[in-house]
Amino acid sequence: MGTTLLIGSCEPFSGKSALVLGIAQQLIRSGLPIRFGKPLATSLEWDPAKGPLPQPLIDDDVRFVGDTLGLPESHLIPSLHLLSPTTATLRLGQGELTAGDGFDRLKQQVVAEDGFTLLECAGSLQEGLLYGLSLPQLAEGLNAKVVLVHLWRDSCSVDALLAAKQTLGDHLAGVVLNAVTPDEVESLERQVVPALENLGLSVYGVMPRSPLLRSVTVGELVRRLDARVICCPERQELLVETLSIGAMNVNSAMEFFRRRRNMAVVTGADRTDIQLAALEASTQCLILTGAGEPLPQLISRAEELDVPLLKVDHDTLATVEVIEQAFGHVRLHETVKATYAFRLVEEHCHLDRLFEVLDLPVPSR
Missing domain, CATH: 3.40.50.300 (P-loop containing nucleotide triphosphate hydrolases)
Structure with a gap:
């Protein structure tokens, strides 16, 4: 029995x-x-x-x-x-x-x-x-x-x-x-x-x-945000453990990014300085909000480092809310x-x- x-x-x-x-x-x-x-x-x-x-x-x-x-x-x-x-x-x-x-x-x-x-x-x-x-x-x-x-x-x-x-x-x-x-x-x-x-x-x-068990894959963020994948689509299995918002000056951002690990970084499409700084840190994906397209040198650097680059139609606040809801709910x-x-x-x-x-x-x- x-x-x-x-x-x-x-x-x-x-x-x-x-x-x-x-x-x-x-x-x-x-x-x-x-x-x-x-x-x-x-x-x-x-x-x-x-x-x-x-x-x-x-x-x-x-x-x-x-x-x-x-x-x-x-x-x-x-x-x-x-x-x-x-x-x-x-x-x-x-x-x-x-x-x-x-x-x-x-x-x-x-x-x-x-x-x-x-x-x-x-x-x-x-x-x-x-x-x-x-x-x-x-x-x-x-x-x-x-x-x-x-x-x-x-x-x-x-x-x-x-x-x-x-x-x-x-x-x-x-x-x-x-x-x-x-x-x-x-x-x-x-x-x-x-x-x-x-x-x-x-x-x-x-x-x-x-943090690992609460993490979410880049692919899941793509699905939830209905994001466009600009580069590295084959890297969507990467796990995102933390969320960072690139809204400060670049020096503050670099110091902040160094203290984080396995990040998704959300920043405006016009903040190339923040975007490049994020790529040099422990970033699993870079999510661009607002009008405009990323510069070719940013795409090239993201491809070199195998970091998926995503573009969303939402504003930064709405994007952050979607990502925060994903953590621990996958x-x-x-x-x-x-x-x-x-x-x-x-x-x-x-x-x-x-x-x-x-x-x-x-x-x-």
Whole structure:
């Protein structure tokens, strides 16, 4: 008889996929067969004008995790529904709030088969109710334990965890606190974690905030900004960790740029001095706003340094808002991020305790 664990969160983009990768990797080391899926697909690119949903419905996150872990296709569990405006409109028209026959098949599969089933749930406790696939519904229907990955800002962050505990009851196995300011990890483990344990919240890890995991590819910025790529289109896989605005004088800009790493620099198309200074720093892409075109010598230098040069129609303020919204709100679909996630979970999570609760073999280190 198999074991099922649900990974959920109180809000989207809390770090569920990173924890999934870390848990799965440690159990694979112990020789335990792993199956992974997302009952409600949330990251599948689908255009209803081009045809029906693909079958089987394999979420992009599931595909990436499967490829990263080397799982066979048969160990990727298809999603039952896709969360999208189109499918939500259809569900509303149908007035149907259950997951349908597919949920019964899912239940039979995870109960009957040996090994371990890891299911990543939607972005919050409520998300998926329209499809009958919210986290509480899945926990109850599958009689499964839940681990919540929670973004920790300060002690007020505990309210959402206490509300989740009331909703999930005995299904809640515990929590992992994520995106903690690195300097505060030690004090949090020493002072806050014991307090949470006294409130009945088992804490399996405190993970520091990671600029790498929050980073966004140049290609994603191109998509979100609807930008024109002037040069180096083949370098869109570069990861942007920080944002800089080139609005100061060139001497101040050079000093500022030297203190930053893996930047996207946003500046006016007429600020050639700032643009050239940015190219000599740790710049992953240069984004030009406003009227005008870059000078040929700028394009030539960007090509020499392999730095993508983008041109957008937005003004600087609107461009910055789009980029800031992207940080921390993208899927974990890059190999370098997955490698870092493995290390982050191994170094900062105490999964032995979780595996004991689930009556699973504790991997040897």
